[in-house]
Amino acid sequence: MNPIVCVGSEEKGDVLVTLGLQEESQTHQIQIHSPVRSLFKKQQDQVVAEMVAHYQGSPLFIEISDNHALDWVLRARLLTAFQMLEHWNG
Amino acid sequence: MGKGRTWLYCPGNKPGKIVKAGVYGADGLVLDLEDSVAPAMKHEARNLVSAALMHHPLNGDVAVRINGLGTDWWEDDLRAVIQAGGSILRIPKIETVEDIRSILFLLKDVQKKMGFNSVRIELQVILETPRGVENAFSILDAGEGFIHALSFGAEDYCSALGIDRKGPEFVLDYPRSRIAAAASAAGIACLDTVWSDFSDEEGLKKDASRAKNLGFTGKSVIHPAQILSVNTIFSASSQQIQWAKKVLSIGDIHQGAVAVEGAMVDEPIFRRAKQILKQSEEELHA
Numbered sequence: 001m002n003p004i005v006c007v008g009s010e011e012k013g014d015v016l017v018t019l020g021l022q023e024e025s026q027t028h029q030i031q032i033h034s035p036v037r038s039l040f041k042k043q044q045d046q047v048v049a050e051m052v053a054h055y056q057g058s059p060l061f062i063e064i065s066d067n068h069a070l071d072w073v074l075r076a077r078l079l080t081a082f083q084m085l086e087h088w089n090g
Numbered sequence: 091m092g093k094g095r096t097w098l099y100c101p102g103n104k105p106g107k108i109v110k111a112g113v114y115g116a117d118g119l120v121l122d123l124e125d126s127v128a129p130a131m132k133h134e135a136r137n138l139v140s141a142a143l144m145h146h147p148l149n150g151d152v153a154v155r156i157n158g159l160g161t162d163w164w165e166d167d168l169r170a171v172i173q174a175g176g177s178i179l180r181i182p183k184i185e186t187v188e189d190i191r192s193i194l195f196l197l198k199d200v201q202k203k204m205g206f207n208s209v210r211i212e213l214q215v216i217l218e219t220p221r222g223v224e225n226a227f228s229i230l231d232a233g234e235g236f237i238h239a240l241s242f243g244a245e246d247y248c249s250a251l252g253i254d255r256k257g258p259e260f261v262l263d264y265p266r267s268r269i270a271a272a273a274s275a276a277g278i279a280c281l282d283t284v285w286s287d288f289s290d291e292e293g294l295k296k297d298a299s300r301a302k303n304l305g306f307t308g309k310s311v312i313h314p315a316q317i318l319s320v321n322t323i324f325s326a327s328s329q330q331i332q333w334a335k336k337v338l339s340i341g342d343i344h345q346g347a348v349a350v351e352g353a354m355v356d357e358p359i360f361r362r363a364k365q366i367l368k369q370s371e372e373e374l375h376a
Binding site for chain 2: 007008011012013014069070071072073075076077079080083084
């Protein structure tokens with residue numbers, strides 16, 4: 001992965017979102033690392049799917065490292081990451 | 091809204107702190123987009139605060155301190171807070187009537203585009219410079235009733251005058267008195283500056299007591315450890331409540347001054363007693 005954008009932190013209650021370009025696949029590759037993945041997989045996947053749906057560019061590698069962040073934090077970090085990506089793409 | 095003994099600042103780019111901010115007992119929270127957020131993080135913080143306003147229930151009143159009018163960020167901050175449903179804006183470094191007019195102009199424009207016929211937000215205005223302090227009364231007059239609290243910011247004020255924030259206790263008496271008088275004349279809350287050394291509880295208590303005795307109604311704090319002391323100082327004490335009840339037990343004053351426990355009680359003192367009981371009732375039910 002060639003990381004382009006990195007938003008957030010690894011602090012408690014936060015999430016680190018990394019976006020990168022990838023050429024291996026025509027669809028986005030999404031990896032979510034979370035200590036509560038087994039409990040909140042559905043909610044996390046839903047938030048990611050909602051935010052990714054607005055992105056119309058090249059396939060991305062999206063890596064999310066969660067440290068007990070609430071949904072709205074993940075949503076805000078993803079929004080910022082995609083806005084920064086759009087800015088980078090010009 | 092706006093009347094609150096303590097307002098806890100919380101950096102807008104720290105979601106872990108935002109989530110916990112409501113549990114410490116502050117009457118109000120200030121989600122900060124200004125001084126506690128580095129320039130490179132302003133955009134991230136704005137998105138986090140917007141998301142928190144929309145999706146995270148917080149105890150107490152919630153204000154957002156946006157960036158100042160001289161910056162590249164304040165207009166986007168204001169738009170984001172209004173669109174996220176924020177109800178209290180704290181505006182730093184206000185100095186002139188023109189500053190307030192600029193804020194109100196954008197506020198009304200954003201709300202009009204959102205389909206609101208009237209402005210639905212309260213302003214807390216921070217006066218942090220000598221010019222701002224001097225213009226306190228005219229700034230309030232220009233606020234069209236949207237300013238619900240005046241706040242004092244001592245660090246910039248002291249820096250402008252070249253004085254020591256932690257100097258003799260009287261150094262801030264003048265700006266505090268002027269701001270408190272203007273706020274009282276307008277019938278709004280008056281919030282004191284932060285005490286930045288959160289390990290110095292005695293200093294905090296002296297600072298807060300001084301502000302209370304000059305007419306302030308509350309104080310901003312930067313650490314949960316400061317909340318209890320400040321809440322106590324800005325609450326009516328049990329002695330004050332007892333005194334107020336004694337005064338009011340004589341009934342309405344119809345015939346001028348009367349004596350209560352050897353002291354003269356006339357109309358202003360009677361009103362003060364009513365205020366004390368009203369405040370203690372509000373705190374009881376908060």
